[in-house]
Each structure stands twice: as C-alpha cells, then as structure tokens.
Amino acid sequence: MTTPSDKVLQVEDLVFERNGCTIFSGVNFHLEEGELLLLQGSNGCGKSTLMRILTTLVRPQQGRVCSYGENIYDDKHKYLSNIIFIGHQLALKLALSPLDNLNWSASSSRDRQYIFKVMDEMGLGAVSGLPCYRLSAGQLKRVALTKLFVSDAKLWLLDEPFVALDLSGISIIEKLINRHLKHNGSVLMTSHQDLSLSNIRKLDMSVWCR
Amino acid sequence: MHSPKTRHDIGFYAHFRRELSLARCAFDATIAPLVFMFMGVAVIPLALSPDTVSYSSIAPGIVWIMVMLASLMSIERIFTFDYDDGSLEQLLISPQLLAQPIFGKLVAHWVLTGLPMALASPMMAFVLSLPAEGYLPMILSIVIGTAYLSLVGSVCASLTVSLGRGGFLLPITVIPLYMPIIIFGSATIDFAVSGMEWSFPLAIMGTLLCLAMAVCPIAVATIFRFTILF
Amino acid sequence: MWLYRLSSPKLFYHISGRVIPWLFLASITILVIGLFWGLLIAPPDARQGDSFRIIYIHVPSSFLALAGYYFMAGAGAVGLVWRTKISFWFMKSAASIGASMTFIALFTGAIWGRPSWGTYWVWDARVTSMLILLFLYLGVMAMIRAFDNKELGQKNGAILALIGTVNVPIIYKSVDWWHTLHQPATLKLTSDSSIHIDMLQPLLVMIVGFYLFYALTICLFLRAEILQHEQATSWVKDLCVRRLRKSG
Secondary structure: OOOOOOOOOOOOEEEEOOOOOEEEEEEOOOEOOOOEEEEOOOOOOOOOHHHHOOOOOOOOOOEEEEOOEEEOOOOOOHHHHOOOEEOOOOOOOOOOOOHHHHHHEEEOOOOOOHHHHHHOOOOOHHHOOOOHHHHOOHHHHHHHHHHHOOOOOOOOEEOOOOOOOOOHHHHHHHHHHHHHHHHOOEEEEEOOOOOOOOOOEEEEEHHHHO | OOOOOOHHHHHHHHHHHHHHHHHHOEEEEEEHHHHHHHHHHHHHHHHHOOOOOOHHHHHHHHHHHHHHHHHHHHHOOOOOHEEEEEEHHHHHHOOOHHHHHHHHHHHHHHHHHHHHHHHHHHHHHHHHOOHHHHHHHHHHHHHHHHOOOHHHHHHHHHHHHOOOOOOOOHHHHHHHHHHHHHHHHHHHHHHHHHOOOOHHHHHHHHHHHHHHHHHHHHHHHHHHHHHHHH | OOHHHHHOOHHHHHHHHHHHHHHHHHHHHHHHHHHHHHHHHOOOOOOOHHHHHHHHHHHHHHHHHHHHHHHHHHHHHHHHHHOOOHHHHHHHHHHHOOOOOOOHHHHHHHHHHHHHHHHOOOHHHHHHHHHHHHHHHHHHHHHHHHOOOHHHHHHHHHHHHHHHHHHHHHHHHHHHHHHHHOOOOOOOOHHOOOOOOOHHHHHHHHHHHHHHHHHHHHHHHHHHHHHHHOOOHHHHHHHHHHHHHHHO
C-alpha cells in the first residue's frame, strides 16, 4: 500500500477549458516510482494539453496536481528540477551541432566524454559535430531524446517520443526507458505506436473527454 | 531529494554568451540593421530638395529616426526563434529565475545591434554633414538610447511573440513608448551642435534606461509566465 | 461583495437593462441643457468671440479621453488579477470609446485652432500628447483584436494598457519639455487667462453630461460583448427565444 506522499504524480479532478469549451474534466490518475504510464486517446482529446499542465506550462481551470504529496505550484522550483519534458518542439538550435545542443541542456555533473559516449549509443556518433540543420527529422528527434541520457530528472514527460524514429531508434528508446524504470524513475508518455515494453499501465483519456 | 543542476542554471552570463555564439552563426542579424540604417539615411536627401534644407540642421532627427526604425525591426524577432523551436518553453520549465536569462538575451541583443549602430553612426553623421561637436554626444546618446529601445521593445515583442511575424502590431504598440527617447536623443545632439549643455537630456536618457533595466526583464518574465503558452 | 456579484455577466446584463433608459434620459437631458446654455446663453469670449464655444465639446471629450485610458487600464488590471471576464470586455469597450473621444478632442481642437491660431494643426505640447494618446489607444485595440485566442488577446491588451499607464506621464513630461524647447513666441495661447464664471457653469454641466454619456455607451458596448461571448450559455438562448416570441 502506498501513501499519497509516495506518488510521483497524483492528479485530482482536473478540468481544462479553452475559449469556453471544456477539453476534459474530472481527470484522476496517479503515477508511482518505477512505473510507466501510457496516455492514450484520439486526436484532440487533450493529451498534449494534459502533458503541458503537468509541466506547469499551462494552468488548469480546476483541480490539482501533486507530486510526493505537495501541490506542484507550491514549490515549483523543486518540482521542475525533478522533471524533463520532451514535446513536439525539440528546442534544438539548428545552427549549433548536436554536441553543443546537448552540452547546453546537460546536467552539470556530466562531462563531455560522457556525452560523446551516449551519442554513440544513440547512433549519432558520426554526426555529433555537424550543424543540426544538416540532420534529418529522425536524427533531430534522436538528438532531442539524448537529453534523457544526460539529465538527472526522475520523472520523464514524453509527448509522442517515437514520432519520426525508425525501428532501431524506437528499440534504443525502449531500452533507455526500461533502464530508467529499473532505477526507480517514472515515465509518463503519449504514443500511438505499439510498444514492446512489458510493464505498461495504459490510461484511456477518452472517458474524460467531452 | 537531490536537486540536479543543469549548466544553464547560471542564468545571465550563460545566456548572454549563447546568444552571441548563435549570432556568429547568423551574422546578418548584426549587419542587416546597419545596412538598413544607412540605406534610410541615403534615401532621405533624395526625397528633399537640397536648396531648401540644410542637412546639418535635420541630421540629429534623421539619425535618431533611423536608429529607432533599425532597432524596431531587429527587436521583433528577439524571442521568435526561441518560441518556434521550443527553447522558450524549455526555459520556462527550467528551475530558475526567468528574468536573468532574459536580461542576458537583451544585453546580447544590444551588443549585437545597438552598439554597432552607435559605432557606425559617425559615418551617417559625416554624410549628413553634422558639425564636429555633435559626434561624441551622438554616439553616447545612441549607446544609451538603443539599450532603452531594446528593453522596452522586448516587452512588446514578448506580447506579440505567439503571432510569429506580427506585422504592424509591434510598431503600432511600441513607437508611442519610444517617443521620449527620440525627443531626448535628438535633443542631445541638437544641444551639442548649438553649443548648449548637452549633458542634461543625456542624463534623463540614463535615468530612463535605469528604470527600464529594473522593470523590463521582470515584465517580460511575468508576461511569459502568464500569457504565452496557452 | 456586490461588486463581485455584479461581475457575473448575466446579472450585469439584467441590471444594466434597467439602468440604461434612465441613463439615456439623464445624459441626453443634461447634454441638451449644457449645449443650449453654452452655445446660446453664455457670453462670447472677449478675444475669440463665438469660436471659443467649441470648448463645450472639446474640453469634456479631452477629459474623458484621458480618464478613459485609466478606466481601461484599471479594468484590464482587475481582469488580470481577479480573472473576471467582464472586466476584459469593459476594457475592450473602453478602448473603442476612449479612442473615439480622443479623436473628437483632436478634431474639435483642430477646428478651434483655425480661428485662434490661424492653422488647423499645431505641434503644441497638448495636441502632441493627445495624438500619442490616440496611438496608445489604437495599439491596445490592435493588440486585443490580433489574436485568434480571444482570452490571450484580452490579457495581452490589458498588459499593454498597463505598460501605457506607466509611460503616459513620462511621455507627457518629455513632450512638454520638447515643446518648451521649441516653442515659437507667436503661438501664445489665450488659455492662460482664467475662464469667466458664466462660461464655466455650462462647461461643468457638459462635463457631467459627457460622463453620463460615457457610462451609457460603455453599458451598451458591454451588453453587446456579453451577448457575443455568452452566446453558448442557456440564459442568452432563453433571452433570444423570448425576444423572438415577443416579436411573433
């Protein structure tokens, strides 16, 4: 039995409206350490919006989100230093190389050598010095996802991480997610792909959707 | 719970340097406003008949109008790239004060556009035959004035950033706010040319700049926090 | 507390519906009295003759142009802090009406300028400040309307209006300073002379009338905004059904 203060995320009665239209209401779920939660639902049912609420970028009209028993807005700094969010926009500077981009978002405990190593693992070793505008969409996605390697965050929020990735890319990310879960990390993601991960808890958003 | 630090936690200086390194890759961001400014100065004498106007008497005004327009065109895109590629939302969810990185970006913007304009302005003054006494006050007023223009312009740019290229909206909202600087900036040069004490208007510009430095980065940070990503 | 309850669009709509006829009657009566008094009864000015009578439009509209900016910005601030939708709509209405008032002030000023200064337009400190005020109004109006997301546009408009209020004194002072620097001696205004009491009384009546008229137009604009934004709600639908039944 776990108490609310053990839960990485506890979402209660979330309501979100945009321009007077209710996108979803009554959203309730929780996420524990070492758990992978897959958000599912048709297009437009508010998956990305829910993700952005969990990053504090968007405020819901009602309801609250708690992390380890505390409202995420109470100590925003503490909450934010524990999450990493990778969305549709990759936040890569196209003029810089993947190495420079990763160096920018890497945690200060990671040195350059480590970044080289993980880029090899991601299959980016050959392009690490090229400017990003020379890379394909799939390669850019790989660069963005490499940020997961170099961050210390315990909670990963991934919005459609597999879009534009090829099969080998998907299997690398799945391995990466598995390793994160084994280290007691938590993952919340949206995806339309079938995953070969074993211990997935699925959550259908269409029940909250209007 | 440990709190991991990322390298850009350092805030001001890191963002200042990053902006400079990004601009080195896109060099025309610095040169284009200068070229624009000179072209504007070159067009104005063609539109006026040389018999009726003495260029030296209208030089302070022309210099300041062109500085304002060049600054206006360059400030429009200060946050657009970061907004489009998602860097801005990553900045918003990074665990740090927002005003420091924004101030870093603004100082970098000034170093890349305002400072070159100030340094290049003697060439403008030369072709407009501004008397020699006006050169130093002109450079100083442009150094201070462009910093103010960048700061105030960034507040309006942060309001219009989600529109992409907002077209006329930014000039419409920002030009009224620029007027005090235009008045005191051209007055500084005017005073110097006519042999009056020019430190007074310059000091007022300095005061306005201090106010803007205190208020604008925080205003931009607040606007981003509350309105941008809806 | 009553203020908070009034911020409900439905309640405001119903209360304003009752107030509007009285407001209409009062403002029209006072304006007619003021105009009659000012244009026909008040004595002509010693130096300007009858041309001074335009102040009965010019001065009240200038008053409201400036006060309206602060009403607008205040409503925007209330909307930002308490997230009441109706204050944003108030702000939007106040922006349009304030811009019109500023335009009327500038226009009547130009007409008045012809006989008293010999030219329609003068770069006088007050005229220039009024022109900049018009620009500030237009900026806020453009900002409110620029966004597809209406709420975002209103928020941004409110912030811009607040930035404007900080800048209005700075702009006024600098324009003032600029004007004293360049003021040619020929443009001495007659307004230094204090206004005679017989001319002042109708002016005060006109100012009161303009304020009432302003309140009236705000109410009308606000009701239109409410209907437009709340068209999906049941009470607006009921209202429409009742209206349709009444008209057969």
